[in-house]
Amino acid sequence: MKISVAQMQVIEGNMEKNYETSLDMIQKAKLNGSNLVLFPELFLSGFDYTNLDKLSRLSPKYIDKLLEESKNIAICGTFLENIDNKIYNTFYCLYERKVLFKYSKIKLFEVTKEDYYFKAGNKNQPNTFDLFGVKFGVCICFELRFPEILRKAALNGAQVLLVSAIWPVERLHAWQSLSCARAIENQAFVVTCNANDRSGKWMCAGHSSVYDPNGLLLECALDCTTLKSVVFDPEYSRKIQKEFPSLIRAYDLNCMGEKL
Template sequence: MAKKIFFCEGDMKISIAQMQVHEGDVEKNFETSLGMIEKACSADSRIVLFPELFLSGFDYPNLQNLSKKMPEYINKLLEKSADIAICGTFLENINDEIFNTFYCLYEKKVMLKYSKVKLFEVTKEDDYFCPGNKNQENTFDLFGIKFGVCICFELRFPEILRKAALKGAEVLLVSAIWPVERLNAWRKLSAARAIENQAFVATCNANDKSGKWICAGHSSVYDPNGTLLSSAYNQTTIKTISIDPEYAKNVREKFPSLIKAYDLNCAGG
């Protein structure tokens, strides 16, 4: 396992764990994720990001049963989080209501829980999932850095990550199962969120087939100027890249375009 690190000084290594999410096969997905966590630790990464619902996929007919298994697997991942932060989304069952919830696990603690607010009606997510509270927190602090998060379809709603950026988030994390037919939007929206928020954006998507969907892959890291730093393209792989969160602060200081909407004088003059 990697050496425990509490604060970020200069570059920080982040890993994006692009994998095939086998719908409904929790054990197989879990074994894949363990291997990727070990690789991230071997690369001295401080955080590893997984796709949306990376243990279960969107197995609609079995969501209730699958969701009840999640606490056991989350506890197993908590044990693996002593020296590396593990991020991704899980099924969460609250009084038999199902949420798609982003967790950040570190030092055997839950650092953040954020439930998906914008459900994707095209694939009937809203028939099976409850939306998260729109006022919930979507940032967390780790290694002296503020992170922001959103989940899949929410990438299309700039307000969600802007909310995190206005709270000081320098690194934005996106966990997704995004289809190949909308690959162009996936890439352009990811770069746009980086540019408009002057932040690093790390995305993690599934690749290959998950249920009836062919996933786009192309998990990537963009810098605050929207420049692509690394991509997994369509492979099952883990990509580790060094980023310097201080660079986001420098970009914001040199070109201060990150302002609150009500600061704009839209009336002109």
């Protein structure tokens, strides 16, 4: 399997410019034979709170455009989604001109008033999907700090964990440490895509990365706009789990009184 991370500057509120950048990244990923390309959080709009309602109503038009580009490559990232005048931060997987999977962010970042402008997703919604014979798990930005979210995906069999984010440079160390930790504790590949450069008032950390199930860094985009691609065998996750069975199974968690 070949996965690309499309690290880019997310220009707040400029959907057309961001779309043009993403389209260029998709074409490059197609040319290098990638199966899937992962984009940052809200990569078309950013967190433009002033124009959030207007931008959310434009999202379907751009999603339709990206659906046309999803022939032979899966396109993943988060979009503004307006449902009954409530706005969600929703992860999409687009493939073969269909919406294969959606997951709305459940842990909203109160520090930046994300919880004021967005509606949280249903806590019981699945955060895994199947594609290419592989089970993928998903979390969005701030959710990386909540290990139970990706643990839920791992217990559902996820071999590859996808993280879409706009993460600030001030917390770069946490971004790297948490991503590595999620790989080790879940014995799964972790593929992260963050924005770089400035998005609104935030300077983003970049450093989109791929970690293997042992927490080894396979690739890192550092702090520039770039497409990074990695080839790996998702079944290596199963191999590691068998050789070093540290992943707690669902029945163990039930015995501990834990709820996911």
